[in-house]
Amino acid sequence: MEVLFALTIGLLTAVGIYLMLRLRSFPVILGLTFLSYAVNLFIFSAGRLKTAAAPIVGTVEAPTDPLPQALVLTAIVISFGMTAVIVMMALGAWLELGHDGTDPASGTPEDRG
Amino acid sequence: MNSPARRASLPATIRPEEDPSRMSPALIAALPFLGAILAALAGWLGRGAAALTAGAATALALAGLLSHAPAILNGTPVTATFDWLPALGMNASFRIDGLGLMFAGLILGIGLLIILYARFYLAPSEPMARFLTCLMLFQGAMTGIVLSDNILLLLVFWELTSLSSFLLIGWWSHLPEGRQGARMALAVTGGGGIALIAGMLILGRIAGSHELSVILQSREAILASPLYPLALALILLGAFAKSAQFPFHFWLPHAMAAPTPVSAYLHSATMVKAGLYLMARLWPVLSGTAEWTVAVAGAGLLTMLLGAKVALFRDDLKAILAWSTVSHLGLITFLLGLGTKAAASAAMLHVLAHASFKAALFMVAGIVDHATHIRDLRRLGGLRRAMPLTFVLALVAALSMAGIPPLNGFLSKEAMLENAALTTPLVALLALAGALLSVAYSLRFLAGIFLGPPMETRAHDPGPGLWLAPALLVAIVIASGLMPMAVFGPFVEAAASATTGTPVHAHIALWHGLASPALWMSLAALGGGLVLLGLYPRLRAVWEAAPLPEAKAVFEATTDALARACRRATDLLNDGRLSRSIFAATAVIVALAAWAFLTGPHAAGNRPLLPLEFAPLAGWVLLTAAAIATAFRHRNRVLALLLTGIVGLMLSAAFAWASAPDLALTQITVEVVTILLMLLALNFLPDETPRESTSLRRARDAALAAAAGIGAGLLAFALMTRDPAFPRVSDYHWAQSKPGAGGTNAVNTIIVDFRGYDTYGEITVLGIAALVIFALAASVLSSRTALDRLAGLKLARNAGDPHPPMLVAATRFLMPPAILVGIFIYLRGHNLPGGGFVAGLVVSIAILLQYIASGFVWSERRLRFGHQSLIGAGVLVATLTGAAAWAMGWPFLTSGYTHIHPWPLDEVELTTAALFDLGVFLCVLGGVLLALSTLSRLAQHTADREL
Incomplete structure (x- = not known):
């Protein structure tokens, strides 16, 4: 199972970085989401994998590590906040400038002229 | 965690030799800073009040200093030590010995006169309180330097002088010369300060302590260390930059763009003497080696000659004084470099003499400038009749600078010549040349302003506010010249003893007998100086014909070239293209990781793998696809x-x-x-x-992304196949979850209890993020272009009914159960999976469904309170819960819990952590709703908005 998790982390990282290197704001935001998935999964798996051992006192003797879970839980919520800010920035740029390119030279009819 | 032991060590540990009836050295160093704040406040009451406040703080510090004088002059230093950051070897320790007493006396004494002078010098339109605040900050920093007994503390004050002098030199920030001069001074002295930090840290490392009193006892260890030359070079770099020694002398004349009181203070008595102080302070452990003598005496001699030569050919009053200051600083450096007790004693004498006559001369130059608005020597002349009092002051001070008996400048110059005569004939000759030039430019300065045919002017002597301060200094110049042992003797002896570390008995006298070579050298300097003045027009022609490098142009060209190089390097990595900076950052990370992997040892992990299961495998296939x-x-x-x-x-x-x-x-x-x-x-x-990038570029990006992915995956695999190298931190959380935090869900107790502070910060950040979105939307909606573009959008493309009745009915019916689920999840969170974060999200989704089904207008109209107030309430609840612990005498966010049995319910658990989780819940709810409703608010400005 560890192999599957490692493959997933690698794949999510790769897709995230590939999308972040695109030239429009929307794929960059998607890429950031993928990278957040990868990082969260990585931090979580740093607690090592264990099944049927949720850290609830009284239900198990040797639980999985609760600390990375607490870290990742707040990280998930914070990354939502961050994504929302970036989405708003991208929207603002699009409405203000009329293009959604992330590079100064790309994607604008005005700029190209 | 705060241990009681650490807290107990905070108060001052008073050393036995400290006399509680006298002012603590720490307080003396703190008074100018206090004065800076009070002067700023007193500025509301007027210019006089600000000056009085600053003057009172300075006078009080001076009185406190002088109360220690008897003991210090007897050879007993005064100390005070506070533990500050003991782990870093950084203590707030202060110590006043003879050297510190002399320098602190100069700084505070002349500071007092400067405050008086500045009060009447600055135009009524200038903000007096702000000026005095800067001046007092500077004064405090300088006092701190000379009273610190800890080199780290000294370095802090050292940097503070660079910063505060930047504000003072650039005081007239509307003038380009002011800004450029201040920037140059900051670049040179600040750059030197960085070298000094390195040098002092090496010194501290060798001596094994950051306390100066310990370092000064470690001469053998320091001289034997292989790092000695490096430490010496770095420290001298800092000292030379500060004291304008060759090749860093060029900044000082440009700092003359400052108002004259600043020039008189910074460039006669204090800032430029900080480097000298440092060389004197470290004299016992650094001097005496060939490196020291060559570097310090050599630089000093060169600077003395160079400064004197340039001073002779300048026409601006302040420029002449600035270059002569460079020259005199060179003289003192030269004496310190010689490494003998007699030379150190002469250096101390000249520090005092130079401060007194040069500050007076700067003030005189300021008076002349004030009265005539001319600073050019070629246009001035004959002012002796119009300004007789100023003439007398200038006469005494300038003759002292020229080294004419019976003034104090003669004493110190003769002491310098005497010490130079003891070395080689070449050095003696060069020293003589310096003295000769000094005679020439001093007399030229004096004659150029006051002698010759009277100029057309209505200028007259100023009021006492301006002449009192230089008059007092001139009185000292005369008194110390006539009775040197009575006026300067004890201070010079104490300072020289502290500098050399052995008792020194100074023999300062006007007359050493006909056998003294210094007498004949003095006479030669006087005669030669007069000859030089006679030949001046011809020399001037030669000077002007010679091509000279302009230091300012060289400096600006260098800094511009550096700035251009930096910009090119930055543009290469970050030229405003997001894709380029992300690529560069990722490539660097991947390269570093690859390098670490290829060079470091690595072996496969030995933790047993979990067996492959079918359901997760199916999920994995779906995810991967x-x-x-x-x-x-x-x-x-x-x-x-x-x-x-x-x-x-x-x-x-x-x-x-x-x-x-x-x-x-x-x-x-x-x-x-x-x-x-x-x-x-x-x-x-x-x-x-749209498809924009070439296939080559896509391949390149994919390759980098694949490399990063492989790295991340391998790292995760390596981590998961090893057992932790350390015991888990969370074992403590697990064990204490129930007894300590009163909950069985360890994840939740970590969030709301053990790491509550982190969570507190996180919900605040989430709230701020939502507010940022709100603010961004407001700015978008205030822009004409954005509104026009929004109005041109048609959203409801191909959508039939925007609010289908089935959906509306279903969501409205779902609302109460959804909120009930939210409350349930919140309540069970402490013991079972759930909690404020999840509950907040569930309730948000329920409300967002109403937005979707029934529309923005319908939903907003039914809002009882704004989303912002939810965020505010959440943070407030969390804060109050945390602060409530204070009422019980516990640290912030300490949680408590109890169990009650309200009939007919079962046992109910009450915890403060649950209250904190309520704050989390409210904050998440408000944040999510504010973020999404803000986006949908934009839709209200489109062509097909709801009505």
């Missing part, structure tokens, strides 16, 4: 978003499988909210991403 499809089909944005949702869903399944029910709940609810957010954004953004 969705992720790969996203990468290939990302141009279709709605499709890419749906695929992303699948990935998120499978991720929450993975969390559920791997014993993290809390994470699974959070991930799935956040996923819903995120998808809603992005769908809203896609309302406005284009549906398609």
Whole structure:
């Protein structure tokens, strides 16, 4: 199972970085989401994998590590906040400038002229 | 955690030799800073009040200093030590010995006169209080330097002098010369300060302590250390830059763009003497070696000659004084460099003499400038009749600078010549040349202003406010010249004893007998100086014909070239293209990781793997397919978003499988909210991403992404196949979850209790993020172009009824149970999977469904309170819960709990952590709703808005 998790982390990282290197704001935001998935999964798996051992006192003797879970839980919520800010920035740029390119030279009819 | 032991060590530990009836050295150093604040406040009452306040603080510090004088002059230093950052070897320790007494006396004494002078010098339109605040900050920093007994503390004060002098030199910031002069001074002295930090740290490392009193006892260890030459070079770099020694002398004349009181203070008595102080302070441990003598005496001699020569050919009054200051600083450096006790004693004498006559001369130059508005020597002349009092003051001070008996400048210059005569004939000759030039420029300065045919002017002597301060200094010049042992003797002896570390008995006298070579050298200097003045027109022609490098041009060219190089390097990595900076950053990380992997040892892990299971494998296949499809089909944005949702869903399944029910709940609810957010954004953004990059570029990006992915995957695998190297931190959390925090869900107790402070910060950040979105939207909606573009958008493309009745009815029916579920999840969170984060998200989704089904206008109209107030309430509840612990005498956010039995219910647990979780719940709810409703608010400005 560890192999599957490692493959997933690698794949999510790769897709995230590939999308972040695109030239429009929307794929960059998607890429950031993928990278957040990868990082969260990585931090979580740093607690090592264990099944049927949720850290609830009284239900198990040797639980999985609760600390990375607490870290990742707040990280998930914070990354939502961050994504929302970036989405708003991208929207603002699009409405203000009329293009959604992330590079100064790309994607604008005005700029190209 | 705060241990009581550490707290107990905070108060001052008073050393036995400290006399409680006298002012603590720490207080003496703090008084100018206090004065800076009070002067700023007193500025409301007027100029006089600000000056009086600053003067009173300075006078009080001076009185405190002088109360120690008897003991210090008897050879007993005064100390005070506070533990500050003992772990870094940084103590606030202060010590006043003879050297510190002399320098602190100069700084505070002349500071007092400067405050008086500045009060009457600055035009009524200048902000007096602000000026005095800067001046007092500088005064405090200088006092701190000379009273610190800890080199780290000294370095802090040292940097503070660079910063505060920057403000003072650039006081007239509307003048380009002021800004450029201040920038140059900061660059040179600040750059020197960096070298000094390194040098002092090496010194501290060799001596094994950062206390000066310990370092000064470690001469053998320091001289024997192989690091001695490096430490010496770095320290001298700092001292030379500060004291304007060759080749760093060029900044001082440009700092003359400052108002004259600043020039008189910084460039006669204090800042430029900081470097000299440092060389004197470290004299016992650094001097006496060939390196020291060559570097210090050599630089000093060179600077003395260079400064004197340039001073002779300047016409601006302040420029002459500035270059002569460079020259005299060179003289003192030269004496310190010689390394003998007699020379050190002469150096101390000249520090005092120079401060007195040069400050007086600067003030005189200021008076002349004030009266005539001319500073050019060629246009001035004959002012002796119009300004007789100023003439007398200038006469005495300038003759002292020229080294004419019976003034104090003669004494110190003769002492210098005497010490130079003891070395080689060449050095003696060069020293003589310096003295000769000094005679020439001093007399030229005097004659150029006051002698010759009277100029057309209505100038007259100033009021006592301006002449009192230089008059007092001139009185000292005369008194110390006539009775040197009575006026300067004890201070010079104490300072020289502290400098050399052995008792010194100074023999300062006007007459040493005909056998003294210094007498004949003095006479030669006087005669030669007069001859030089006679030949002046011809020399001037030669000087002007000679090509000379202009230091300012060289400096600016150098800094400009550096700035250009930096900009080129920055542009290479970050030219405003996001894709380029992300590529560069990722490539560096991948390269570093690869380098670490290839050079470091690595072996396979030995932790047993979990067996492959079918259901997770199926989920993995789905996730992988969705992720790969996203990468290939990302141009279709709605499709890419749906695929992303699948990935998120499978991720929450993975969390559920791997014993993290809390994470699974959070991930799935956040996923819903995120998808809603992005769908809203896609309302406005284009549906398609055009194909812009070449296939080569896509291949390059894919290769980098693949490398990063392989690295991340391998790292994760290596981590998961090893057992932790250390005991888990969370073992403590697990064990204490129930007894300590009163909950059985360890994840939740970590969030709301053990790491409550982190969570407190996180919900605040979430709230701020939502407010940022709100503010951004407000700025977008205030822009004409954005509003026009919004008005041109048609959103309801191909959609039939925007609010289908089935959906409306279903969501309204779902609302109460959804909120009930939210409350349930919140309540069980402390013991079972759930909690404020998840509950907040669940309730947000329920409310967002109303927005979707019934529309923005309908939903907003039914809001009883704004989303902002939810965020505020959340943070407030969390804060109050945390602060309530204070009332019990516990640290912030200490939690408590109890169990009650309200009939007819079962046992109910009450915890403060649950209250804190309520804050989390409210903050998450408010943040999510504010973020999404703000986006939908934009839709109200489109062509087909709801009505």
